[in-house]
Amino acid sequence: MFTKYRRRWQLSKAKPGDGSPLQRYRLWQLLSRSLFALELADPSGHRQIFEVDVRHLRDSSSSKRPAALYRDGVQTHQGNLPVAFPVPGGVIEVATTQYGVKRMHYIGDDGHEQVLRPDPRSLEGRRARFDRRYPRTSAVIGAVGLVVLLMGLAVSLSLATEHITRIEVVAQHLGTFTSPIRLPAWANIALPIAGALAATDRALRLKSTWMAD
Known part of the structure:
Protein backbone atom coordinates (compact mmCIF):
# COMPACT_ATOMS: atom_id res chain seq x y z
CA MET A 1 0.00 0.00 0.00
CA PHE A 2 2.80 2.43 0.94
CA THR A 3 4.66 1.65 -2.27
CA LYS A 4 1.52 2.35 -4.31
CA TYR A 5 0.97 5.78 -2.77
CA ARG A 6 4.67 6.64 -2.99
CA ARG A 7 4.69 5.75 -6.68
CA ARG A 8 1.58 7.85 -7.30
CA TRP A 9 3.16 10.82 -5.46
CA GLN A 10 6.41 10.52 -7.41
CA LEU A 11 4.57 10.24 -10.73
CA SER A 12 2.64 13.41 -9.90
CA LYS A 13 5.99 15.25 -9.71
CA ALA A 14 6.81 14.42 -13.33
CA LYS A 15 5.90 17.44 -15.44
CA PRO A 16 5.88 17.83 -19.25
CA GLY A 17 9.28 18.49 -20.77
CA ASP A 18 10.17 21.43 -22.98
CA GLY A 19 11.27 19.37 -25.99
CA SER A 20 14.88 20.52 -25.73
CA PRO A 21 17.68 18.25 -27.00
CA LEU A 22 19.90 16.33 -24.61
CA GLN A 23 23.23 18.04 -24.08
CA ARG A 24 26.40 16.04 -24.49
CA TYR A 25 28.11 15.03 -21.24
CA ARG A 26 31.19 17.17 -20.60
CA LEU A 27 34.27 16.41 -18.51
CA TRP A 28 33.78 19.44 -16.26
CA GLN A 29 30.35 18.09 -15.25
CA LEU A 30 31.78 15.09 -13.38
CA LEU A 31 30.77 16.43 -9.96
CA SER A 32 27.55 18.15 -10.95
CA ARG A 33 25.80 15.82 -13.39
CA SER A 34 24.72 12.18 -13.70
CA LEU A 35 23.41 10.63 -16.91
CA PHE A 36 21.83 7.18 -17.30
CA ALA A 37 20.26 5.36 -20.24
CA LEU A 38 17.88 2.49 -20.95
CA GLU A 39 16.58 0.98 -24.18
CA LEU A 40 12.90 0.03 -24.27
CA ALA A 41 10.40 -1.00 -26.89
CA ASP A 42 7.14 0.86 -27.42
CA PRO A 43 3.82 -1.01 -27.95
CA SER A 44 4.60 -1.30 -31.69
CA GLY A 45 7.98 -2.91 -30.97
CA HIS A 46 10.07 0.11 -31.98
CA ARG A 47 13.20 0.42 -29.84
CA GLN A 48 13.71 3.75 -28.10
CA ILE A 49 16.51 5.14 -25.95
CA PHE A 50 15.40 6.74 -22.68
CA GLU A 51 17.93 8.82 -20.78
CA VAL A 52 17.67 10.45 -17.36
CA ASP A 53 19.73 13.59 -16.80
CA VAL A 54 20.30 14.61 -13.16
CA ARG A 55 21.81 18.00 -12.28
CA HIS A 56 23.02 17.83 -8.68
CA LEU A 57 23.41 21.59 -8.21
CA ARG A 58 19.73 22.24 -8.93
CA ASP A 59 16.86 21.97 -6.48
CA SER A 60 13.14 22.75 -6.40
CA SER A 61 13.90 26.48 -6.30
CA SER A 62 15.92 26.38 -9.55
CA SER A 63 14.41 27.70 -12.77
CA LYS A 64 15.00 24.28 -14.34
CA ARG A 65 14.12 20.99 -12.67
CA PRO A 66 16.99 18.85 -11.35
CA ALA A 67 15.91 15.71 -13.22
CA ALA A 68 14.74 15.28 -16.80
CA LEU A 69 13.74 12.36 -19.01
CA TYR A 70 14.73 12.23 -22.67
CA ARG A 71 13.39 9.92 -25.38
CA ASP A 72 15.75 9.52 -28.33
CA GLY A 73 17.53 12.73 -27.28
CA VAL A 74 14.41 14.91 -26.78
CA GLN A 75 13.15 16.00 -23.36
CA THR A 76 9.71 14.58 -22.60
CA HIS A 77 9.43 15.03 -18.82
CA GLN A 78 11.13 16.88 -15.98
CA GLY A 79 10.62 17.00 -12.24
CA ASN A 80 11.87 17.61 -8.74
CA LEU A 81 13.47 14.74 -6.86
CA PRO A 82 12.49 12.11 -5.94
CA VAL A 83 10.47 11.51 -9.07
CA ALA A 84 9.07 8.67 -11.18
CA PHE A 85 8.97 9.08 -14.96
CA PRO A 86 6.40 7.10 -17.00
CA VAL A 87 7.94 4.98 -19.77
CA PRO A 88 6.63 2.08 -21.88
CA GLY A 89 5.85 -0.90 -19.66
CA GLY A 90 6.61 0.80 -16.35
CA VAL A 91 8.33 3.75 -14.69
CA ILE A 92 11.83 4.99 -13.99
CA GLU A 93 12.35 5.92 -10.33
CA VAL A 94 14.96 8.59 -9.61
CA ALA A 95 16.23 9.68 -6.20
CA THR A 96 19.42 11.24 -4.86
CA THR A 97 21.23 11.91 -1.59
CA GLN A 98 23.84 14.52 -0.73
CA TYR A 99 26.47 12.04 -1.98
CA GLY A 100 24.98 11.29 -5.39
CA VAL A 101 22.34 9.15 -7.06
CA LYS A 102 20.47 6.84 -4.70
CA ARG A 103 18.03 5.26 -7.12
CA MET A 104 17.96 5.00 -10.90
CA HIS A 105 15.77 1.97 -11.55
CA TYR A 106 13.31 0.94 -14.23
CA ILE A 107 10.34 -0.78 -12.57
CA GLY A 108 8.24 -2.81 -14.97
CA ASP A 109 4.50 -3.24 -14.60
CA ASP A 110 5.24 -6.86 -13.64
CA GLY A 111 7.51 -5.72 -10.78
CA HIS A 112 10.78 -6.44 -12.59
CA GLU A 113 13.58 -4.00 -11.64
CA GLN A 114 16.53 -2.95 -13.77
CA VAL A 115 19.25 -0.42 -13.04
CA LEU A 116 19.85 2.04 -15.86
CA ARG A 117 23.24 2.13 -17.58
CA PRO A 118 25.47 5.09 -16.58
CA ASP A 119 27.07 7.24 -19.23
CA PRO A 120 30.68 5.98 -19.59
CA ARG A 121 32.02 9.55 -19.26
CA SER A 122 30.26 10.16 -15.92
CA LEU A 123 31.66 9.32 -12.49
CA GLU A 124 29.17 6.47 -12.19
CA GLY A 125 30.28 5.15 -15.58
CA ARG A 126 33.96 5.39 -14.66
CA ARG A 127 33.32 3.59 -11.35
CA ALA A 128 31.43 0.84 -13.19
CA ARG A 129 34.31 0.46 -15.67
CA PHE A 130 36.80 0.21 -12.79
CA ASP A 131 34.61 -2.50 -11.23
CA ARG A 132 34.64 -4.51 -14.47
CA ARG A 133 38.41 -4.18 -14.97
Missing part, protein backbone atom coordinates in the same frame (compact mmCIF):
# COMPACT_ATOMS: atom_id res chain seq x y z
CA TYR A 134 39.46 -4.71 -11.36
CA PRO A 135 36.67 -6.66 -9.65
CA ARG A 136 38.76 -7.81 -6.67
CA THR A 137 40.15 -4.35 -5.96
CA SER A 138 36.68 -2.88 -6.36
CA ALA A 139 35.27 -5.44 -3.90
CA VAL A 140 37.97 -4.56 -1.35
CA ILE A 141 37.22 -0.85 -1.72
CA GLY A 142 33.54 -1.53 -1.21
CA ALA A 143 34.18 -3.69 1.87
CA VAL A 144 36.49 -1.11 3.43
CA GLY A 145 33.93 1.59 2.76
CA LEU A 146 31.21 -0.43 4.48
CA VAL A 147 33.44 -0.96 7.53
CA VAL A 148 34.13 2.78 7.67
CA LEU A 149 30.41 3.55 7.58
CA LEU A 150 29.73 1.02 10.34
CA MET A 151 32.50 2.52 12.47
CA GLY A 152 31.11 5.99 11.96
CA LEU A 153 27.64 4.78 12.89
CA ALA A 154 28.92 3.11 16.07
CA VAL A 155 30.78 6.25 17.15
CA SER A 156 27.81 8.50 16.40
CA LEU A 157 25.32 6.30 18.29
CA SER A 158 27.64 5.97 21.27
CA LEU A 159 28.24 9.71 21.57
CA ALA A 160 24.57 10.52 20.98
CA THR A 161 23.55 8.13 23.75
CA GLU A 162 26.03 9.74 26.12
CA HIS A 163 24.71 13.23 25.38
CA ILE A 164 21.07 12.16 25.78
CA THR A 165 21.68 10.51 29.14
CA ARG A 166 23.29 13.68 30.40
CA ILE A 167 19.86 15.32 30.30
CA GLU A 168 18.71 15.50 33.92
CA VAL A 169 15.27 13.97 33.39
CA VAL A 170 16.70 11.07 31.38
CA ALA A 171 19.53 10.51 33.86
CA GLN A 172 17.09 10.30 36.76
CA HIS A 173 15.12 7.49 35.14
CA LEU A 174 17.73 5.62 33.11
CA GLY A 175 21.04 6.66 34.61
CA THR A 176 23.99 8.01 32.67
CA PHE A 177 26.03 6.40 29.94
CA THR A 178 29.69 7.11 29.24
CA SER A 179 30.83 6.30 25.74
CA PRO A 180 33.71 3.81 25.73
CA ILE A 181 34.87 5.23 22.41
CA ARG A 182 37.35 8.06 22.67
CA LEU A 183 39.00 9.01 19.41
CA PRO A 184 42.19 11.09 19.10
CA ALA A 185 41.89 14.50 17.46
CA TRP A 186 43.21 13.28 14.10
CA ALA A 187 40.64 10.45 14.01
CA ASN A 188 37.77 12.88 14.69
CA ILE A 189 38.79 14.63 11.49
CA ALA A 190 39.73 11.59 9.42
CA LEU A 191 36.65 9.46 10.17
CA PRO A 192 34.05 11.92 8.78
CA ILE A 193 36.19 12.45 5.66
CA ALA A 194 36.59 8.70 5.17
CA GLY A 195 32.87 8.25 5.77
CA ALA A 196 32.01 10.83 3.11
CA LEU A 197 34.32 9.11 0.61
CA ALA A 198 32.80 5.72 1.45
CA ALA A 199 29.26 7.09 1.06
CA THR A 200 30.22 8.66 -2.27
CA ASP A 201 31.67 5.38 -3.52
CA ARG A 202 28.46 3.54 -2.61
CA ALA A 203 26.40 6.24 -4.34
CA LEU A 204 28.49 5.85 -7.51
CA ARG A 205 27.58 2.14 -7.47
CA LEU A 206 23.92 2.94 -6.62
CA LYS A 207 24.27 1.08 -3.35
CA SER A 208 23.48 3.92 -0.97
CA THR A 209 22.19 2.84 2.44
CA TRP A 210 20.47 4.63 5.31
CA MET A 211 23.89 4.76 7.01
CA ALA A 212 25.27 6.84 4.13
CA ASP A 213 22.22 9.12 4.14
Whole structure:
Protein backbone atom coordinates (compact mmCIF):
# COMPACT_ATOMS: atom_id res chain seq x y z
CA MET A 1 0.00 0.00 0.00
CA PHE A 2 2.80 2.43 0.94
CA THR A 3 4.66 1.65 -2.27
CA LYS A 4 1.52 2.35 -4.31
CA TYR A 5 0.97 5.78 -2.77
CA ARG A 6 4.67 6.64 -2.99
CA ARG A 7 4.69 5.75 -6.68
CA ARG A 8 1.58 7.85 -7.30
CA TRP A 9 3.16 10.82 -5.46
CA GLN A 10 6.41 10.52 -7.41
CA LEU A 11 4.57 10.24 -10.73
CA SER A 12 2.64 13.41 -9.90
CA LYS A 13 5.99 15.25 -9.71
CA ALA A 14 6.81 14.42 -13.33
CA LYS A 15 5.90 17.44 -15.44
CA PRO A 16 5.88 17.83 -19.25
CA GLY A 17 9.28 18.49 -20.77
CA ASP A 18 10.17 21.43 -22.98
CA GLY A 19 11.27 19.37 -25.99
CA SER A 20 14.88 20.52 -25.73
CA PRO A 21 17.68 18.25 -27.00
CA LEU A 22 19.90 16.33 -24.61
CA GLN A 23 23.23 18.04 -24.08
CA ARG A 24 26.40 16.04 -24.49
CA TYR A 25 28.11 15.03 -21.24
CA ARG A 26 31.19 17.17 -20.60
CA LEU A 27 34.27 16.41 -18.51
CA TRP A 28 33.78 19.44 -16.26
CA GLN A 29 30.35 18.09 -15.25
CA LEU A 30 31.78 15.09 -13.38
CA LEU A 31 30.77 16.43 -9.96
CA SER A 32 27.55 18.15 -10.95
CA ARG A 33 25.80 15.82 -13.39
CA SER A 34 24.72 12.18 -13.70
CA LEU A 35 23.41 10.63 -16.91
CA PHE A 36 21.83 7.18 -17.30
CA ALA A 37 20.26 5.36 -20.24
CA LEU A 38 17.88 2.49 -20.95
CA GLU A 39 16.58 0.98 -24.18
CA LEU A 40 12.90 0.03 -24.27
CA ALA A 41 10.40 -1.00 -26.89
CA ASP A 42 7.14 0.86 -27.42
CA PRO A 43 3.82 -1.01 -27.95
CA SER A 44 4.60 -1.30 -31.69
CA GLY A 45 7.98 -2.91 -30.97
CA HIS A 46 10.07 0.11 -31.98
CA ARG A 47 13.20 0.42 -29.84
CA GLN A 48 13.71 3.75 -28.10
CA ILE A 49 16.51 5.14 -25.95
CA PHE A 50 15.40 6.74 -22.68
CA GLU A 51 17.93 8.82 -20.78
CA VAL A 52 17.67 10.45 -17.36
CA ASP A 53 19.73 13.59 -16.80
CA VAL A 54 20.30 14.61 -13.16
CA ARG A 55 21.81 18.00 -12.28
CA HIS A 56 23.02 17.83 -8.68
CA LEU A 57 23.41 21.59 -8.21
CA ARG A 58 19.73 22.24 -8.93
CA ASP A 59 16.86 21.97 -6.48
CA SER A 60 13.14 22.75 -6.40
CA SER A 61 13.90 26.48 -6.30
CA SER A 62 15.92 26.38 -9.55
CA SER A 63 14.41 27.70 -12.77
CA LYS A 64 15.00 24.28 -14.34
CA ARG A 65 14.12 20.99 -12.67
CA PRO A 66 16.99 18.85 -11.35
CA ALA A 67 15.91 15.71 -13.22
CA ALA A 68 14.74 15.28 -16.80
CA LEU A 69 13.74 12.36 -19.01
CA TYR A 70 14.73 12.23 -22.67
CA ARG A 71 13.39 9.92 -25.38
CA ASP A 72 15.75 9.52 -28.33
CA GLY A 73 17.53 12.73 -27.28
CA VAL A 74 14.41 14.91 -26.78
CA GLN A 75 13.15 16.00 -23.36
CA THR A 76 9.71 14.58 -22.60
CA HIS A 77 9.43 15.03 -18.82
CA GLN A 78 11.13 16.88 -15.98
CA GLY A 79 10.62 17.00 -12.24
CA ASN A 80 11.87 17.61 -8.74
CA LEU A 81 13.47 14.74 -6.86
CA PRO A 82 12.49 12.11 -5.94
CA VAL A 83 10.47 11.51 -9.07
CA ALA A 84 9.07 8.67 -11.18
CA PHE A 85 8.97 9.08 -14.96
CA PRO A 86 6.40 7.10 -17.00
CA VAL A 87 7.94 4.98 -19.77
CA PRO A 88 6.63 2.08 -21.88
CA GLY A 89 5.85 -0.90 -19.66
CA GLY A 90 6.61 0.80 -16.35
CA VAL A 91 8.33 3.75 -14.69
CA ILE A 92 11.83 4.99 -13.99
CA GLU A 93 12.35 5.92 -10.33
CA VAL A 94 14.96 8.59 -9.61
CA ALA A 95 16.23 9.68 -6.20
CA THR A 96 19.42 11.24 -4.86
CA THR A 97 21.23 11.91 -1.59
CA GLN A 98 23.84 14.52 -0.73
CA TYR A 99 26.47 12.04 -1.98
CA GLY A 100 24.98 11.29 -5.39
CA VAL A 101 22.34 9.15 -7.06
CA LYS A 102 20.47 6.84 -4.70
CA ARG A 103 18.03 5.26 -7.12
CA MET A 104 17.96 5.00 -10.90
CA HIS A 105 15.77 1.97 -11.55
CA TYR A 106 13.31 0.94 -14.23
CA ILE A 107 10.34 -0.78 -12.57
CA GLY A 108 8.24 -2.81 -14.97
CA ASP A 109 4.50 -3.24 -14.60
CA ASP A 110 5.24 -6.86 -13.64
CA GLY A 111 7.51 -5.72 -10.78
CA HIS A 112 10.78 -6.44 -12.59
CA GLU A 113 13.58 -4.00 -11.64
CA GLN A 114 16.53 -2.95 -13.77
CA VAL A 115 19.25 -0.42 -13.04
CA LEU A 116 19.85 2.04 -15.86
CA ARG A 117 23.24 2.13 -17.58
CA PRO A 118 25.47 5.09 -16.58
CA ASP A 119 27.07 7.24 -19.23
CA PRO A 120 30.68 5.98 -19.59
CA ARG A 121 32.02 9.55 -19.26
CA SER A 122 30.26 10.16 -15.92
CA LEU A 123 31.66 9.32 -12.49
CA GLU A 124 29.17 6.47 -12.19
CA GLY A 125 30.28 5.15 -15.58
CA ARG A 126 33.96 5.39 -14.66
CA ARG A 127 33.32 3.59 -11.35
CA ALA A 128 31.43 0.84 -13.19
CA ARG A 129 34.31 0.46 -15.67
CA PHE A 130 36.80 0.21 -12.79
CA ASP A 131 34.61 -2.50 -11.23
CA ARG A 132 34.64 -4.51 -14.47
CA ARG A 133 38.41 -4.18 -14.97
CA TYR A 134 39.46 -4.71 -11.36
CA PRO A 135 36.67 -6.66 -9.65
CA ARG A 136 38.76 -7.81 -6.67
CA THR A 137 40.15 -4.35 -5.96
CA SER A 138 36.68 -2.88 -6.36
CA ALA A 139 35.27 -5.44 -3.90
CA VAL A 140 37.97 -4.56 -1.35
CA ILE A 141 37.22 -0.85 -1.72
CA GLY A 142 33.54 -1.53 -1.21
CA ALA A 143 34.18 -3.69 1.87
CA VAL A 144 36.49 -1.11 3.43
CA GLY A 145 33.93 1.59 2.76
CA LEU A 146 31.21 -0.43 4.48
CA VAL A 147 33.44 -0.96 7.53
CA VAL A 148 34.13 2.78 7.67
CA LEU A 149 30.41 3.55 7.58
CA LEU A 150 29.73 1.02 10.34
CA MET A 151 32.50 2.52 12.47
CA GLY A 152 31.11 5.99 11.96
CA LEU A 153 27.64 4.78 12.89
CA ALA A 154 28.92 3.11 16.07
CA VAL A 155 30.78 6.25 17.15
CA SER A 156 27.81 8.50 16.40
CA LEU A 157 25.32 6.30 18.29
CA SER A 158 27.64 5.97 21.27
CA LEU A 159 28.24 9.71 21.57
CA ALA A 160 24.57 10.52 20.98
CA THR A 161 23.55 8.13 23.75
CA GLU A 162 26.03 9.74 26.12
CA HIS A 163 24.71 13.23 25.38
CA ILE A 164 21.07 12.16 25.78
CA THR A 165 21.68 10.51 29.14
CA ARG A 166 23.29 13.68 30.40
CA ILE A 167 19.86 15.32 30.30
CA GLU A 168 18.71 15.50 33.92
CA VAL A 169 15.27 13.97 33.39
CA VAL A 170 16.70 11.07 31.38
CA ALA A 171 19.53 10.51 33.86
CA GLN A 172 17.09 10.30 36.76
CA HIS A 173 15.12 7.49 35.14
CA LEU A 174 17.73 5.62 33.11
CA GLY A 175 21.04 6.66 34.61
CA THR A 176 23.99 8.01 32.67
CA PHE A 177 26.03 6.40 29.94
CA THR A 178 29.69 7.11 29.24
CA SER A 179 30.83 6.30 25.74
CA PRO A 180 33.71 3.81 25.73
CA ILE A 181 34.87 5.23 22.41
CA ARG A 182 37.35 8.06 22.67
CA LEU A 183 39.00 9.01 19.41
CA PRO A 184 42.19 11.09 19.10
CA ALA A 185 41.89 14.50 17.46
CA TRP A 186 43.21 13.28 14.10
CA ALA A 187 40.64 10.45 14.01
CA ASN A 188 37.77 12.88 14.69
CA ILE A 189 38.79 14.63 11.49
CA ALA A 190 39.73 11.59 9.42
CA LEU A 191 36.65 9.46 10.17
CA PRO A 192 34.05 11.92 8.78
CA ILE A 193 36.19 12.45 5.66
CA ALA A 194 36.59 8.70 5.17
CA GLY A 195 32.87 8.25 5.77
CA ALA A 196 32.01 10.83 3.11
CA LEU A 197 34.32 9.11 0.61
CA ALA A 198 32.80 5.72 1.45
CA ALA A 199 29.26 7.09 1.06
CA THR A 200 30.22 8.66 -2.27
CA ASP A 201 31.67 5.38 -3.52
CA ARG A 202 28.46 3.54 -2.61
CA ALA A 203 26.40 6.24 -4.34
CA LEU A 204 28.49 5.85 -7.51
CA ARG A 205 27.58 2.14 -7.47
CA LEU A 206 23.92 2.94 -6.62
CA LYS A 207 24.27 1.08 -3.35
CA SER A 208 23.48 3.92 -0.97
CA THR A 209 22.19 2.84 2.44
CA TRP A 210 20.47 4.63 5.31
CA MET A 211 23.89 4.76 7.01
CA ALA A 212 25.27 6.84 4.13
CA ASP A 213 22.22 9.12 4.14
